[in-house]
Amino acid sequence: MYDLLVIGGGPAGLSAALNARRRNKRVLLAAKETISSKLRPAGRIENYPGLPGVSGPELAERFREHAVATGVEIRKEDVLNLQRGKDGFFVMGKNESYEAAAVILATGSPQKALLPGETRLAGRGVSYCATCDGMFFRDRDVMVISQLPAGEEEAAFLAGICRKVYYLPEYKGEYNLPPGVELVSGKALRLEGDEQLERVVTTAGEYDLSGVFIERAGLPPEQLCPGLVTVDEAIQVDRRMATNIPGLFAAGDCTGRPWQIAKAVGEGQVAALSAVQYLAEQERANKPG
Ligand SMILES: Cc1cc2nc3c(=O)[nH]c(=O)nc-3n(C[C@H](O)[C@H](O)[C@H](O)COP(=O)(O)OP(=O)(O)OC[C@H]3O[C@@H](n4cnc5c(N)ncnc54)[C@H](O)[C@@H]3O)c2cc1C
Known part of the structure; x- marks a missing residue:
């Protein structure tokens, strides 16, 4: 079991992970992408x-190198769901x-x-994996609707199983699709x-399709963690970056505006220190006697 799992490899997640590592915690960072989109x-x-003048990818690489040098374990992983149990998550x-x-x-x-229609049909032809x-x-x-190039891998995988695969990208760039996957240049409406x-x-x-696979930069927070309180789509936190669920903290753009790197880094640090304090409290509470 890890002491702390950080979900998201942007400035907030990398800052949180490295600060928790500096407090000697066993930290795993699960990141969907190697560089934040x-x-x-x-x-x-x-x-x-x-x-001043640093490029986004360069700054991301510096954050990442720093976190790895501190001993943070980084895994390419798309987190689909988290549940709180008796001893943790x-x-x-x-x-x-x-x-x-x-x-x-x-x-x-x-x-x-x-x-429109997505929530009602989730698990009934609508999938995220x-x-x-x-x-x-x-x-x-089937069709893959994707905000990220990672959706191209999903389409390639499905091409080996399904009769026909359509690919509708919601991002600009070169599309690396295997033969047989048909590109749809349009916007998904419903x-x-x-x-x-x-x-x-x-x-x-x-x-007319049996399945649609949706690949987004992130899931809505309440879909990721049932019971999590949000306000205007942002995760509600207190000054310690604690959410309404004990042991669950949040940092960066997911907690609301301003959407800025310095704010994300600062909140990541506060969340890490609060998580470390929470772990110490749990340890004291669980000590026999
Ligand atoms: C074009 C552009 C220019 C910008 N310029 C500036 C600027 O000059 N100055 C400034 O301060 N800010 C700027 N910003 C804003 C800044 O990039 C963000 O505020 C900052 O990246 C937020 O960091 P974050 O860690 O909160 O989120 P993000 O950087 O968005 O990182 C979140 C990461 O979590 C991952 N993730 C989401 N869900 C999951 C999941 N379920 N499992 C695993 N991983 C998941 C995402 O894939 C993403 O990589 C700019 C933004 C854009 C788009």
Whole structure:
């Protein structure tokens, strides 16, 4: 079991992880991407103290090197769900499951509204994990709707199982898709179906499908952790960056504006110190006698 699991590899998560490591805690950082999708396109950053003009990717790499040098274990992992149990948290990722005594959410800016129909059809043709659910759609027609290049891997995986795979990217760039995956240049508008998904309606037309796989930079916080209190889509925290769930802290863009690197780094540090204090309190409470 880890002392602390940090979810998200942006400035807030890396700051939290390295500060907890400096307090000698066993820390795992689970990050969906090697470089935060926010910092990747950030050209020149002029408001981060001491490093005027640094590029987003360079700053991200420096944060990452620093965290690794401190002994933080970083895993490429997409966390799908976390639940609080008696002795800590059970965290389910796409690849593996983890246990940790405390958790810090550093998942970036809150996800806005889901697609109309998405919540109702989740688990009924709507999936967030090709590796987990792909086999249910063997020889069927599916679509991947993705905010991230990582969706290309999902499409490639599904191409080996499904009859037809459509790929609708919600980001700009080169698309590295295997033969047979058809690119859809449009915007997803809604998901339709009564008991099961039947079609995806896009600005490029309607697609009759058995499954849709949605790849986002992050899940809405309350979907990630049922029972978590949010206000205007941001995770509600106190000055210690504690959420309404004991042992669960949050930092960075996911707690609300301003969406800035220095704020994310500062909140990451506060969350780490609060988590360390929480762990010490738990240890004292669990001591016999
Ligand atoms: C183009 C651009 C330019 C910017 N320029 C500036 C600037 O000049 N100055 C400034 O101060 N700020 C700037 N910002 C804002 C800044 O990038 C963000 O405020 C900062 O990155 C927030 O850090 P964070 O760690 O909270 O979130 P993020 O950097 O968004 O990192 C969150 C990470 O968590 C990951 N994640 C989410 N959910 C999960 C999950 N379930 N499992 C695993 N991982 C998950 C995401 O994939 C992401 O990598 C800019 C943003 C953009 C887009």
